[in-house]
Amino acid sequence: MKRINERVIKLNDANPNPNAKYVLYWMQMFKRTTHNHALVFAIRQANEFKLPLVVYEGLKYYYPWASDRLHTFILEGVEEKRKAFEKVGIRYIFYLQKDKNDPKQTVAKLAKDAAVIVTDDFPCFIIPGHNKTIAEKARVPVYGVDSNGVIPMSKFDKEEYAAYTIRPKIKKILDNYLKPLVEEKVQIKSLNLKVDCPDIKVNENNIAKLVAECDIDHSVKPSEIYHGGTANGRKRLKKFVEKILPEYDTARNKPDRDGSSRLSSYLHFGFLSPLEIALAVQESDAPKASKEAYLEELIVRRELSYNFTRHNPEYDSLESLPAWVQKTMREHSNDERPVTYSPEKLEAGKTHDELWNAAQREMTATGEMHNYVRMLWGKNVVAWTKSYEEAFAILEHLNNKYCLDGRNPNSYAGILWCFGKHDRPWMERPVFGIIRYMTSRSTGKKFDSRKYIEWTKKLL
Ligand SMILES: Cc1cc2nc3c(=O)[nH]c(=O)nc-3n(C[C@H](O)[C@H](O)[C@H](O)COP(=O)(O)OP(=O)(O)OC[C@H]3O[C@@H](n4cnc5c(N)ncnc54)[C@H](O)[C@@H]3O)c2cc1C
Structure with missing residues (x-):
């Protein structure tokens, strides 16, 4: 190489x-x-x-x-x-x-x-x-x-410990990269070139038929809310920048509102580049606090995830967790779990916890889960399974099976964050040890959880 x-x-x-x-x-x-x-x-x-x-x-x-x-x-x-x-x-x-x-x-x-x-x-x-x-x-x-990112991955030559270690490095060089990309034109056209490869014509009228003919999992239905492609991504980007970004700073943690960009699936499949989004946000008239809050997620948090999967070959396992997490997990692995659920019960969204079930419903029905409940969703699976390994396997499977934005560096960093990755130690408690803990009761008080739960019931 x-x-x-x-x-x-x-x-x-x-x-x-x-x-x-x-x-x-x-x-x-x-x-x-x-x-x-x-x-x-x-x-x-x-x-x-x-x-x-x-x-x-x-x-x-x-x-x-x-x-x-x-x-x-x-x-x-x-x-x-x-x-x-x-x-x-x-x-x-x-x-x-x-x-x-x-x-x-x-x-x-x-x-x-x-x-x-x-x-x-x-x-x-x-x-x-x-x-x-x-x-x-x-x-x-x-x-x-x-x-992948606004800044090339090669600018960070080792695994970063957390957002606080990569943030200053990003800030130092960001201005060099927040510039439009100079596009190029081909000098020789290839439209009439004879090429030895099957080519399938796809249009909106034959997509369902083509998909039905594939030997894939037909039980996970297409999203009725999110549609692929750059044009659809740009439509959402325009709405986000004009109507949602001005209040992003406060509204992004309210799953009962349309308060975040909902662009992660377009980013995952590369329909939109983070550079195009970052430039649109930077040039908008939204308040500085909202722009900064958004660019923190889009650039610092997202590029931290890419840095993690680039440099850590164990990114898809608990082995990638830091030493303090490994130690606390060893100390608490045999703690009694007062409530446990089978993978099937979790997948069906049939737990005692209405807010968790709602988050699971949002994901299975639409292909996305709001960021704020996604953290709670992951933490509760850690609490409700017999081992950390089982929790990780269930989270990886459900996230990657149902989420359009799954199978991404953010998927692994996000799931492992529920186990302490890119985070710091907190107060010690059963099962979690010194890994940060979240409860549905306190999380649900921070937004209109009833409205969110009722909305997800209408999705099925
Ligand atoms: C258990 C768990 C699983 C997750 N799985 C995924 C996943 O499969 N794919 C995925 O893209 N994100 C994942 N995340 C991170 C985050 O939840 C999503 O990026 C966010 O919900 C996307 O919604 P949005 O586009 O409205 O975000 P916005 O709030 O509008 O943020 C803008 C962009 O910044 C990036 N971003 C936001 N939050 C984070 C974060 N915490 N870490 C890294 N980048 C972030 C995303 O690219 C996002 O589109 C996961 C988080 C957790 C806790």
């Missing part, structure tokens, strides 16, 4: 193919046609090699937690990308592998005619494995490009 610049790493030692027909951009996580450092790098490569650019996006049927909900959200962003790429002369291929009988190894086949391959450098879930495999198999250079 060789670092090319602060956002780009060369993942293998191969040399460019002299007989190539194109440069290939394998779009995995940054599913957008602007504000995308990987696409900009790929266009520059194509222009340098005097070759056209082909953009390939694939959707498999067998990735963990693949469901109607996740597939629909992704497919809702396909047609707009095709149109946007067509306008600028770039051939875009979308391949939906529906089941085991469909063609395999599409990237490897496309790689044969590529001068170089550019792909997205995302620090968790299935992407690091994909990138390792393609870098080993391809006979041409493979570049991983980081368009």
Whole structure:
């Protein structure tokens, strides 16, 4: 591996193919046609090699937690990308592998005619494995490009302990990065290029049919509230900046109100870039306190999560927790849990706790859970399961199965925060030891919990 610049790493030692027909951009996580450092790098490569650019996006049927909900959200962003790429002369291929009988190894086949391959450098879930495999198999250079955050992940070369350690480092350099990305244009068009790869035309009328044909979990239904794609993300961003941001500072912790951005799913699938959002927030007329509160979440907290999964290979287990947490967990692992629930009861949202059940309902019905109840949701699963390991496994499964924004660095940092990650010790108590504790009674008093509970009942 060789670092090319602060956002780009060369993942293998191969040399460019002299007989190539194109440069290939394998779009995995940054599913957008602007504000995308990987696409900009790929266009520059194509222009340098005097070759056209082909953009390939694939959707498999067998990735963990693949469901109607996740597939629909992704497919809702396909047609707009095709149109946007067509306008600028770039051939875009979308391949939906529906089941085991469909063609395999599409990237490897496309790689044969590529001068170089550019792909997205995302620090968790299935992407690091994909990138390792393609870098080993391809006979041409493979570049991983980081368009995850406002600041490149490479600016922080080790795992940060908490928000208070990364915040000053971010503040020092943020102004250098809060600038619009200079977009690039291809010099050679690729629209009529013959490419050996199946290409599936997706539009709003065939999405349901395509999803029904895939060998995926059909029990998790598409969200009726959140729809995928950059245009839908931008619609929400506009509403957020104009109507919600001015009061974000106080309203974001009120699950009974529409008081936060609800942009995390658009960020997860890369339909929106954090840079585009941060610039829109920075340029708005909202009060300084609200803008600062929002940018703290979008940049400091979010980039702390990316830093965590980039540098900690145990990010998807309790092994990644700090020493003080490991010690307190050892001391309290055998504490009696007065109430426990099976994974099935939890998934069905059938506990004694109305507020917890409501949060679970919001997630299963809509594909999102409000940030404020999400913390309580996680903490209560720690209290109501027989072991910390079981609690983690249940939280990871439910979060990643139902949430559109799941399977993300924030998913792991958020779940592990419930076990003390990125936090500090608190007063000692049973089961939690010195890990911070939350109760539904006190959390529910901080907003109109009755209104929130009643709202979630209407969702089913
Ligand atoms: C148990 C648990 C699980 C979580 N799972 C996920 C997940 O799967 N995916 C996910 O994106 N977030 C997760 N979070 C973090 C947070 O709850 C969500 O990012 C937030 O609810 C998204 O809503 P929003 O877009 O309205 O946030 P806003 O309040 O509008 O914040 C703006 C953006 O900042 C980022 N952000 C906000 N809070 C956090 C945080 N605590 N840590 C890191 N980044 C943050 C998100 O990208 C968010 O979209 C989890 C938190 C907990 C406690």
